[in-house]
Amino acid sequence: MLEGEQKDPAQADRGAVGPIRSYQWILPDVGEGIHEAEIVRWLVGPGDWVGLDQPIADIQTDKSVMEIPSPVAGQVARLFAQEGQLVRIGTVLVEFAVAAPNPAGDAPNGLPPGQSPHQANLAPSSERRVLATPAVRRLARELGVNLQQVTPGGEGGRVRAEDVRRHANAPQPTDDHPVEPVEPVELVEPTAPLASSPGRMDRVPFRGTRRAIADHMVKAKFTAPHVTTMDEVDVARLVALRESLRPEAERRGVRLTYLPFVLKAAVTALREYPYLNASLDDERAEIVLKREYHIGIAVDDPTGLVVPVLRDVDQKSILQLSVELAALTEKAHARTLSVPESHGSTFTVTNFGSLGGRFATPIINYPEVAILGTGRIEQRPIVLADGSLAARPVMGVVLTFDHRVIDGGLAARFLNRVMGLLGYPERLLLEML
Amino acid sequence: MVGTPPNVAEDHLVDWFRWMITMRTFDQRAWNLQRQGKIGTYAPFSGQEAAQIGCMSALRADDWIASSYREWAGLAYFGVPLVQPLLSSAGHPDGGCMPESLNVLPIQVVIGAQLLHGVGLAWASKLQQQGRVAMTVFGDGATSQGDFHEALNLASVMKLPAIFVCQNNRWAISLPVERQMNVRSVAQRALAYDIDGFRVDGNDVLATAQVMRSVVDRVRQEQVPVLVELVTYRLGAHTTADDPTRYRDAGEQAAGAAADPLVRYAAYLTAQGLLDAAARARMQQEAQSAVDHAVAELERRGRVDAWTVFDQVYATRPAQLEEQRHELQQRVLAHRADGAGGGAR
Numbered sequence: 127m128l129e130g131e132q133k134d135p136a137q138a139d140r141g142a143v144g145p146i147r148s149y150q151w152i153l154p155d156v157g158e159g160i161h162e163a164e165i166v167r168w169l170v171g172p173g174d175w176v177g178l179d180q181p182i183a184d185i186q187t188d189k190s191v192m193e194i195p196s197p198v199a200g201q202v203a204r205l206f207a208q209e210g211q212l213v214r215i216g217t218v219l220v221e222f223a224v225a226a227p228n229p230a231g232d233a234p235n236g237l238p239p240g241q242s243p244h245q246a247n248l249a250p251s252s253e254r255r256v257l258a259t260p261a262v263r264r265l266a267r268e269l270g271v272n273l274q275q276v277t278p279g280g281e282g283g284r285v286r287a288e289d290v291r292r293h294a295n296a297p298q299p300t301d302d303h304p305v306e307p308v309e310p311v312e313l314v315e316p317t318a319p320l321a322s323s324p325g326r327m328d329r330v331p332f333r334g335t336r337r338a339i340a341d342h343m344v345k346a347k348f349t350a351p352h353v354t355t356m357d358e359v360d361v362a363r364l365v366a367l368r369e370s371l372r373p374e375a376e377r378r379g380v381r382l383t384y385l386p387f388v389l390k391a392a393v394t395a396l397r398e399y400p401y402l403n404a405s406l407d408d409e410r411a412e413i414v415l416k417r418e419y420h421i422g423i424a425v426d427d428p429t430g431l432v433v434p435v436l437r438d439v440d441q442k443s444i445l446q447l448s449v450e451l452a453a454l455t456e457k458a459h460a461r462t463l464s465v466p467e468s469h470g471s472t473f474t475v476t477n478f479g480s481l482g483g484r485f486a487t488p489i490i491n492y493p494e495v496a497i498l499g500t501g502r503i504e505q506r507p508i509v510l511a512d513g514s515l516a517a518r519p520v521m522g523v524v525l526t527f528d529h530r531v532i533d534g535g536l537a538a539r540f541l542n543r544v545m546g547l548l549g550y551p552e553r554l555l556l557e558m559l
Numbered sequence: 560m561v562g563t564p565p566n567v568a569e570d571h572l573v574d575w576f577r578w579m580i581t582m583r584t585f586d587q588r589a590w591n592l593q594r595q596g597k598i599g600t601y602a603p604f605s606g607q608e609a610a611q612i613g614c615m616s617a618l619r620a621d622d623w624i625a626s627s628y629r630e631w632a633g634l635a636y637f638g639v640p641l642v643q644p645l646l647s648s649a650g651h652p653d654g655g656c657m658p659e660s661l662n663v664l665p666i667q668v669v670i671g672a673q674l675l676h677g678v679g680l681a682w683a684s685k686l687q688q689q690g691r692v693a694m695t696v697f698g699d700g701a702t703s704q705g706d707f708h709e710a711l712n713l714a715s716v717m718k719l720p721a722i723f724v725c726q727n728n729r730w731a732i733s734l735p736v737e738r739q740m741n742v743r744s745v746a747q748r749a750l751a752y753d754i755d756g757f758r759v760d761g762n763d764v765l766a767t768a769q770v771m772r773s774v775v776d777r778v779r780q781e782q783v784p785v786l787v788e789l790v791t792y793r794l795g796a797h798t799t800a801d802d803p804t805r806y807r808d809a810g811e812q813a814a815g816a817a818a819d820p821l822v823r824y825a826a827y828l829t830a831q832g833l834l835d836a837a838a839r840a841r842m843q844q845e846a847q848s849a850v851d852h853a854v855a856e857l858e859r860r861g862r863v864d865a866w867t868v869f870d871q872v873y874a875t876r877p878a879q880l881e882e883q884r885h886e887l888q889q890r891v892l893a894h895r896a897d898g899a900g901g902g903a904r
Contacts, residue, residue, distance in 0.1 A: 154596025158800030179591045190802030197595035 149198050149222040155215050156194070157187045159260070162214050165207050166191055174202045182220065185213075200224035210329065258285040269294040282348060335430040346492035350406075350528035354487040355537050359545040361503055361521045367551050375445060384503070385423070385477055386447035387554070391547035392498050393419045393440045394557045396473055399540045403472050405493040406531055413531055422471030422491050423451065425458040426481060432458040433491060435471040441559065479503065484522035495528040496537070498544065521548065564765055573833055575616065575636075575764050579608040579821050580839075581846040582632035585641060586795075588850050589648065593799040597857070598648040606762075606794030607726055608632045609820030613767025614696070614724050614789060617775040623684065623693035625664045625677040629726070630696050639663060641853035642860070649861060652868045662691070671697055671704035674723065678710045681721035685782060692778045694722040700731025702748065703739050714784035715752035721784040722774060726761065728793035733806040745788040754784050761789030762820040765827075792818060865891050 501522030611633030677695025749756025
């Protein structure tokens with residue numbers, strides 16, 4: 127285990143070892159009991175000269191990304207894996223040409239002279255990293271289950287024993303290939319490029335905005351226990367009110383949407399239920415009730431979700447909110463939001479209905495404790511108070527809340543209040559400052 | 560560094576720094592050796608050199624040491640060859656063979672178990688009236704183990720010349736010290752056993768050496784145990800299998816680096832006129848060659864037959880062990896003869 131060095135087989139066969147020798151570096155267990163690692167990036171390429179301990183690659187294991195320092199000083203002759211490829215421990219990864227003689231003797235890596243070390247066990251590069259404990263991995267092996275295909279049910283996307291068993295018991299649709307490595311293949315000639323991964327797919331780098339959104343969502347979802355409550359509200363009066371106000375707004379150059387009404391209704395309810403306009407300070411074991419009403423507005427953008435912040439919604443008129451909303455949305459798409467326009471929201475509203483959909487289960491904009499979602503307004507059959515059936519414009523409303531801070535009863539009371547204001551928007555007049 | 564400097568000869572002061580540089584160089588190389596597959600799991604000690612060297616500096620050459628796996632800077636200073644940690648991490652059967660001339664136990668990987676061994680050694684020293692003390696070194700995590708309390712209690716009851724040195728590097732793998740104990744210091748735990756407890760800035764090699772000297776003298780003369788907490792910081796990972804960026808933020812890392820004992824001590828020595836750039840460069844070069852030498856030694860001794868793992872267990876092998884050794888030898892040789900190569904070695 128102490129040497130990854132071996133003589134060039136061809137030279138060994140001739141019995142003439144020249145001054146330049148081949149050193150093949152085998153991927154060791156760089157962690158503690160790991161059996162595979164992903165090549166994140168090569169820091170050197172064939173032909174490069176490297177010094178001892180000079181970084182040659184970044185590789186990723188279950189635990190972390192780590193830098194590999196060169197085991198020798200010499201010239202890189204070949205690389206045996208591509209970036210993004212998952213490689214088993216014990217695979218030859220790099221061949222160096224080194225000048226110094228080897229005092230350790232023949233074939234110390236366990237390969238007899240003349241036998242070529244094969245580039246074995248290179249798993250397909252499409253494999254994602256599976257989080258699972260050794261016990262679960264063993265169970266998967268025993269049951270012949272490929273962990274890659276198991277839907278994780280555990281925290282943080284971990285595959286648990288029960289997930290493996292469920293997978294094993296479920297009827298398998300197609301070729302459930304075992305976890306065993308692919309057939310050993312011949313050494314790749316230095317002149318030939320490495321075979322690219324087969325299959326029809328594109329691999330898109332996971333970084334930037336997408337990565338940031340992912341981190342934020344994971345943090346929110348795995349920190350706050352999410353519960354979503356849903357209801358429908360008859361918005362006939364709101365539709366009529368907006369229609370009647372639109373010409374006036376247009377005269378003043380403002381396009382009036384439903385969102386400012388939703389924001390006003392939300393803020394009115396937030397003032398009455400301060401625990402929804404809050405955050406949880408875990409460190410100090412305190413719930414922080416905010417006396418400012420800065421509302422995050424989820425904006426869909428091709429480059430990824432943006433949430434501009436409309437500040438002091440409680441102090442602004444519906445017309446003013448309309449104007450600011452239009453400006454913020456434009457800036458959000460142009461990615462020109464200032465810091466106050468993109469940070470510091472105390473509650474968030476997502477109008478998923480603008481893109482379709484009556485209901486959704488939004489993720490809280492952490493560290494806030496609740497998010498209000500509004501669905502598409504559409505004609506639905508509803509039962510009126512007198513028992514008759516009628517077609518009315520109905521909007522789905524949903525509230526996702528952090529159950530650490532808010533219980534179901536409070537959430538329902540809050541949502542009822544919002545619905546009351548959306549169903550009878552003239553009530554908002556009573557709340558005018 | 561504040562306070563009165565200890566009464567230490569100048570060449571001693573510089574020697575400590577030379578050892579700190581050597582061991583920092585060693586630590587970084589050992590990390591690389593693990594990544595290269597030349598050794599197995601390794602627990603880096605960077606940041607704790609002052610605490611380790613400072614505490615070992617107070618011992619007499621025949622005193623006992625029972626330490627954890629993160630004490631190589633101190634052990635090397637005490638006389639353990641630099642190849643020893645490499646052999647140990649490589650899983651070499653000689654990894655536990657400390658030099659015959661030193662009373663140093665093989666490193667203990669089980670958290671806190673060495674405290675009990677230290678107490679046993681202290682008890683033996685007392686019974687044999689050898690005038691030796693037994694120092695046992697452990698991390699902050701070990702203080703939450705039952706062994707810690709058993710060891711301190713027995714040493715206190717039996718009035719043993721045991722020195723309990725806690726290297727409080729703030730992190731038990733990923734658990735910060737304030738989350739694993741509800742007391743403000745490790746040192747205050749001494750009160751429970753009615754023994755003396757000290758809390759020292761372990762990143763100050765002078766303060767550490769000074770306190771340790773008076774502690775060792777007292778323990779030797781009065782035959783009582785003492786608990787010392789050396790407050791330090793683990794600059795790197797818990798082991799080569801760990802990634803501290805997952806649980807420590809950049810601000811803390813930076814603060815830790817700012818308190819690096821090498822930086823502090825170099826500043827002190829420079830201000831005292833005991834160190835200049837040329838001397839430092841020379842020391843760095845010597846450190847590099849000492850480390851190279853140890854790596855070469857590892858590679859020279861690195862490959863042994865599997866059945867030799869039995870050889871270091873007893874002075875004379877019992878029949879049963881001899882049988883197992885023979886059986887393993889036969890199997891390995893048969894495996895090799897089958898043309899399976901040397902893979903079983």
